[in-house]
Amino acid sequence: MAQAERLPRPLGLLAELTHRCPLGCPYCSNPLALDKRADELDTTTWTRVFGEAAALGVLQVHLSGGEPASRRDLVDITAAARDAGLYTNLITSGVGVTAKSLAALADAGLDHVQISIQDSEARSADHIAGYEGAFARKRALAAQVVARKVPLTVNAVIHRANVDRVADMVALALELGASRVEIAHVQYYGWALKNRATLMPTREQVDRAVAAVEELRTRHHGRIVIDAVVPDYYARYPKACVGGWGRRSLNVTPSGKVLPCHAAETIPGLEFWSVRERSLSDIWISSPAFQAFRGTDWMPEPCASCPRREQDFGGCRCQAFALTGDARATDPVCHLAPNHALVAELAAVRSDAPYAYRR
Amino acid sequence: MSDAPQAEPIAPEAHPRLPHGVRLVHNEAQGGLVLLAPERVFKPDTIAAEILKRCTGEATFAHIVDELAAAYSAPRERVLADVTALLRSLADKKLLEL
Numbered sequence: 001m002a003q004a005e006r007l008p009r010p011l012g013l014l015a016e017l018t019h020r021c022p023l024g025c026p027y028c029s030n031p032l033a034l035d036k037r038a039d040e041l042d043t044t045t046w047t048r049v050f051g052e053a054a055a056l057g058v059l060q061v062h063l064s065g066g067e068p069a070s071r072r073d074l075v076d077i078t079a080a081a082r083d084a085g086l087y088t089n090l091i092t093s094g095v096g097v098t099a100k101s102l103a104a105l106a107d108a109g110l111d112h113v114q115i116s117i118q119d120s121e122a123r124s125a126d127h128i129a130g131y132e133g134a135f136a137r138k139r140a141l142a143a144q145v146v147a148r149k150v151p152l153t154v155n156a157v158i159h160r161a162n163v164d165r166v167a168d169m170v171a172l173a174l175e176l177g178a179s180r181v182e183i184a185h186v187q188y189y190g191w192a193l194k195n196r197a198t199l200m201p202t203r204e205q206v207d208r209a210v211a212a213v214e215e216l217r218t219r220h221h222g223r224i225v226i227d228a229v230v231p232d233y234y235a236r237y238p239k240a241c242v243g244g245w246g247r248r249s250l251n252v253t254p255s256g257k258v259l260p261c262h263a264a265e266t267i268p269g270l271e272f273w274s275v276r277e278r279s280l281s282d283i284w285i286s287s288p289a290f291q292a293f294r295g296t297d298w299m300p301e302p303c304a305s306c307p308r309r310e311q312d313f314g315g316c317r318c319q320a321f322a323l324t325g326d327a328r329a330t331d332p333v334c335h336l337a338p339n340h341a342l343v344a345e346l347a348a349v350r351s352d353a354p355y356a357y358r359r
Numbered sequence: 360m361s362d363a364p365q366a367e368p369i370a371p372e373a374h375p376r377l378p379h380g381v382r383l384v385h386n387e388a389q390g391g392l393v394l395l396a397p398e399r400v401f402k403p404d405t406i407a408a409e410i411l412k413r414c415t416g417e418a419t420f421a422h423i424v425d426e427l428a429a430a431y432s433a434p435r436e437r438v439l440a441d442v443t444a445l446l447r448s449l450a451d452k453k454l455l456e457l
């Protein structure tokens with residue numbers, strides 16, 4: 001296939017095994033309308049998808065959700081991904097993975113575990129998660145992961161309630177024995193968009209947090225890898241969302257729809273194909289949703305003539321739509337975007353309203 | 360690699376190996392060897408691949424350097440500097456154990 005030859009090969013597959021989750025984090029990136037358990041793909045279909053993914057060039061699969069451990073067949077799914085030759089990464093809340101299931105997952109060849117933490121302090125963490133005792137369970141699972149010599153990443157999602165404790169969260173990651181920590185400022189999609197005014201930090205807080213990360217990287221060089229997801233409402237250039245639309249990764253929803261990114265369903269008018277009806281390769285190459293913003297031909301100005309167009313790919317299509325109503329617009333986070341002033345206006349809207357927990 | 364600043368020396372008797380969660384695999388669709396790590400993928404160049412293939416925990420660092428110097432008919436000093444720089448930088452990223 002001539003067209004397939006020119007297409008990039010995806011490197012990563014985000015497998016959203018379920019939307020079920022015991023936690024209620026108000027920044028959850030899942031859609032507001034969650035897939036139901038009855039609509040979830042079965043083990044056999046996931047097994048086929050992993051085989052097709054490996055043949056397409058995918059190297060890593062991120063087993064995610066919701067909470068992936070909400071699925072009783074998680075061990076079988078993990079084994080199937082590993083058998084397909086994929087690097088398997090479990091992205092978990094830490095609630096629901098028992099010592100027994102972790103042992104079985106490790107035996108199945110699980111390569112890496114990522115556990116989210118909501119804060120460095122138990123009370124605040126449990127409040128943010130909307131789940132009493134979650135923090136203690138996460139700590140317990142982290143210890144078991146490290147004891148089994150499976151590498152651990154701690155993912156700390158940062159927002160106004162915890163942004164002043166970045167250093168404490170890195171210290172916690174070190175204490176837990178993580179080899180890597182992600183300081184992930186909230187990205188405003190899904191539930192986070194709904195809770196934006198409550199979650200949004202001030203610019204001063206963000207500046208301090210960014211400076212803290214730089215200092216911590218120097219201090220802990222060689223001991224722990226610190227990766228940061230930038231707070232994009234305060235950025236000058238947009239993020240290269242998913243490394244470019246339909247270029248490096250794909251996302252399979254619990255019910256089998258294949259998306260270029262996890263939030264893509266928020267853009268109206270995109271036609272998504274399902275692994276229930278088609279092969280992953282067919283979808284990657286030909287699905288209308290993947291073709292919609294692939295490459296640079298779709299870009300309006302100022303992106304079309306921008307020297308950074310192959311670097312940040314016009315930013316995020318879902319954010320462009322969420323903030324401007326036009327999915328083709330330059331991501332308003334970019335200081336060159338016609339709608340850039342809007343971002344500062346939105347970041348200035350802060351409230352102390354209670355969280356709308358993801359339920 | 361040669362223009363990298365002086366990396367901290369590695370003990371000759373060290374046994375470099377990939378830690379759990381870091382794997383060197385061959386992938387046809389991606390055009391050769393790739394190093395898979397937590398949330399990362401690296402495509403090593405030919406030389407780096409030759410070095411990584413030997414980091415199995417069996418060979419000592421000194422042996423790896425000897426072998427590469429012989430395989431490429433290169434001065435041992437230079438090979439030592441290059442291999443040290445690569446392995447140190449991987450170890451700093453938690454992609455290698457020394």
